[in-house]
Amino acid sequence: xxxxxxxxxxxxxxxxxxxxxxxxxxxxxxxxxxxxxxxxxxxxxxxxxxxxxxxxxxxxxxxxxxxxxxxxxxxxxxxxxxxxxxxxxxxxxxxxxxxxxxxxxxxxxxxxxxxxxxxxxxxxxxxxxxxxxxxxxxxxxxxxxxxxxxxxxxxxxxxxxxxxxxxxxxxxxxxxxxxxxxxxxxxxxxxxxxxxxxxxxxxxxxxxxxxxxxxxxxxxxxxxxxxxxxxxxxxxxxxxxxxxxxxxxxxxxxxxxxxxxxxxxxxxxxxxxxxxxxxxxxxxxxxxxxxxxxxxxxxxxxxxxxxxxxxxxxxxxxxxxxxxxxxxxxxxxxxxxxxxxxxxxxxxxxxxxxxxxxxxxxxxxxxxxxxxxxxxxxxxxxxxxxxxxxxxxxxxxxxxxxx
Numbered sequence: 001x002x003x004x005x006x007x008x009x010x011x012x013x014x015x016x017x018x019x020x021x022x023x024x025x026x027x028x029x030x031x032x033x034x035x036x037x038x039x040x041x042x043x044x045x046x047x048x049x050x051x052x053x054x055x056x057x058x059x060x061x062x063x064x065x066x067x068x069x070x071x072x073x074x075x076x077x078x079x080x081x082x083x084x085x086x087x088x089x090x091x092x093x094x095x096x097x098x099x100x101x102x103x104x105x106x107x108x109x110x111x112x113x114x115x116x117x118x119x120x121x122x123x124x125x126x127x128x129x130x131x132x133x134x135x136x137x138x139x140x141x142x143x144x145x146x147x148x149x150x151x152x153x154x155x156x157x158x159x160x161x162x163x164x165x166x167x168x169x170x171x172x173x174x175x176x177x178x179x180x181x182x183x184x185x186x187x188x189x190x191x192x193x194x195x196x197x198x199x200x201x202x203x204x205x206x207x208x209x210x211x212x213x214x215x216x217x218x219x220x221x222x223x224x225x226x227x228x229x230x231x232x233x234x235x236x237x238x239x240x241x242x243x244x245x246x247x248x249x250x251x252x253x254x255x256x257x258x259x260x261x262x263x264x265x266x267x268x269x270x271x272x273x274x275x276x277x278x279x280x281x282x283x284x285x286x287x288x289x290x291x292x293x294x295x296x297x298x299x300x301x302x303x304x305x306x307x308x309x310x311x312x313x314x315x316x317x318x319x320x321x322x323x324x325x326x327x328x329x330x331x332x333x334x335x336x337x338x339x340x341x342x343x344x345x346x347x348x349x350x351x352x353x354x355x356x357x358x359x360x361x362x363x364x365x366x367x368x369x370x371x372x373x374x375x376x377x378x379x380x381x382x383x384x385x386x387x388x389x390x391x392x393x394x395x396x397x398x399x400x401x402x403x
Contacts, residue, residue, distance in 0.1 A: 006018060006028070007028070007042070009030075009312070010028065010030060010040045010042060010086050010088075011040070011077065011079055011082070011086055011088070012032065012033065012077075012312075012316065013030035013031060013032060013038055013040055013088060014030055014031050014305065014308050014309060014312055015028045015029070015030045015040070016028070016029045016030060016031065016299070016301070016305060017029050019039060024041075024043055024044060024047055025041060025042045025043045025044045025047070025084070026041070026042050027039055027040070027041050027042075027152075028040050028041075028042070029091060029299060030088070031301050031305060031309060033309055033312055033313045033316060035300075035301050035306070035309060037091040037298065037299045037300075038076055038088045038089065038090065038091055039073070039088070039089050039090070039091045039092075039151070040086055040087070040088045040089075041086060041087050041088075041089070041152070042084050042085075042086045043084060043085040043086065043087075044084070045083060045084055045085075048080075048085055053080045053081055053085065054080075056078070056080035056085060056087075057078075057080045057081070059131060060075070060078040060080060060087065062129055062130060062131055063075035063129070063131065065129055066125055066126060066128075066129045066131070067125065068125040068128070069121065069122040069124075069125035069126075070122075070146060070149070071118060071119060071121060071122020071123075071125075071147075071148065071149055071150060072122050072123075072125065072126055072133075072149065072150045073089040073090045073092050073142075073149055073150065073151045073152075074089065074090040075087070075088075075089055076088040076089060076090065089151065089152075091298070091299065092142045092144060092149045092151055093144050093145070093295060093297060093298045093299075094142040094143050094144025094145070094149070094289065094295060095142065095143055095144075095288070095289075095290070095293060095295050096138065096139050096140075096141065096142055096143075097115075097138040097139075097141040097142070097143055097148070097202065097205070097206060098137075098138035098139045098205070100143055100288050101138065101205065101206060101209050102209075104287075104288070105209070106206065106207050106208055106209050106236070107206045107207060107284075107287075107288075109207070109238040109240045109241050109269070109273060110269075110270055110273045110274075110275050110280045110283065111206075111280065111283060111284045111287065111288075112203055112206045112207045112238075112241055113241070113244075113266040113267075113269045113270045113273070113280065114266070114270065114277065114280035114281050114283070114284045115141075115148055115202075115203065115206055115284060116199065116203050116244070116262060116263075116266040117262075117263045117266035117267055117270070117277055118147055118148050118281060118284075119141065119148055119150065119199055119202070120199065120259040120260075120262040120263040120266070121259075121263055122148075122149075122150055123150070123195050123199065123259055124259045124260065124263075126195075127192045127195070127259065132190055132191070132192055132194055132195055133150065133195050133198065134179075134183065134190060134194060134195070134198070135152060135175060135178075135198070136150070136178060136195060136198030136199055136201065136202055137175050137178040137198070137201065137202065137205075138201075138202055138205045138206065140152045141202055143284075143285075143288040143289065144285075144289060145285065145289055146285075147281055147284060147285050148284075176218045176221050176222045176225065177201070177211040177212070177213050177214065177215075177218075177221045177225070178198055178201040178202075178211060179194070179197070179198065179225065180193070180194045180197035180198070180225075180253065181225055181226045181228075181251055182194065182253055184222050184225045184226050185226055191253055192258075192259070193253035193254070193256045194253070195259075196248050196256045196257065196258070196259060196262065197248060197249060197250075197253075197256060199248060199259075199262070200212075200245050200247075200248025200249040200256075201249070203241070203244075203245050203248070204232070204234065204237060204245050204249070207236070207237050207238060207241055207245070208234075208235065208236035208237055209236070210233065210235075210236070211233075212232030212233055212234070212249055213225055213230075213232065213233065214233070228251045232246075232249045234246060240269055240272070240273065241269070243265075244257075244262065244265050244266065244269065248262065
């Protein structure tokens with residue numbers, strides 16, 4: 001995506017650069033007003049509908065409650081009702097597992113077992129909150145100084161949330177080779193066993209460099225995934241790992257082990273291979289983190305970004321100040337000009353705009369212009385949220401623990 005079309009800000013975050021893109025939207029490195037780096041995912045508007053947005057809001061509320069693990073990137077904030085819905089997560093320094101395998105080759109059996117035990121523990125915390133990730137793959141596991149961390153959590157709300165075919169969910173098209181048969185068949189309410197399957201594809205890729213099913217087109221891959229007669233390709237998988245991974249990739253959800261069983265089996269295997277879980281974790285970190293790799297260094301805002309953040313901080317402070325109530329306008333009178341303030345939803349098209357000195361184009365700033373809403377009109381996201389809450393008879397505080 002060119003810098004001309006890259007957003008200057010998303011919600012309350014200032015964008016520095018794009019990190020990646022896919023069928024669902026784009027991911028950007030951005031900063032909070034305090035200078036904290038975050039990864040912000042913007043969802044394409046055509047991937048959402050009222051049901052999906054409502055489910056996204058529900059799952060975002062639950063995602064904030066997840067604790068007990070550092071293996072899943074922390075959920076920070078989201079606006080499912082923005083014109084382009086977005087969610088913000090912790091930025092995790094490191095390299096995707098897919099890149100590590102591509103650059104260094106498959107991992108040894110003890111390291112794969114360590115990877116499995118650590119990620120299974122992390123996913124257990126997600127499941128304890130009543131959520132399912134639904135999009136586990138080698139690209140969504142980042143390896144850094146802390147070990148493996150699952151990213152892109154929260155997008156699961158968009159996988160299968162809409163009733164219809166596979167093509168209605170962009171992530172499905174891109175990652176069908178990593179999803180279980182029940183998800184590929186379009187079941188809307190997949191269980192925790194779906195993540196066990198997804199983790200199995202991650203471990204298979206880590207050990208072999210390939211996924212369980214391949215094909216020239218996603219339709220061909222999906223046809224294999226849903227066919228109980230076609231078993232997963234386990235070629236190249238070390239014999240020691242085969243029983244664990246094969247069970248995780250079982251066609252029927254009920255035949256797959258629990259995450260607790262995966263953790264125990266991986267720990268047992270590490271002992272069998274002459275190491276311990278703690279020692280294998282240290283070896284995994286040492287062998288997968290290239291200290292001189294640029295992705296290992298946490299990003300810091302440069303001078304220009306600091307200036308932009310200073311401007312945003314002032315604007316957000318202005319927005320939070322109480323606004324004096326305007327007197328009624330008599331016929332023929334011109335309304336008094338309103339003080340512009342930045343919208344927390346960061347939406348375009350839902351309000352009129354103004355240039356902010358020092359932040360937009362022109363004297364005092366070279367950064368992209370910021371769309372500034374007028375206080376009298378609520379942001380579009382607020383109006384959409386109110387309409388949907390009314391439709392689903394839900395209050396503003398959504399904190400369901402089960403779907």
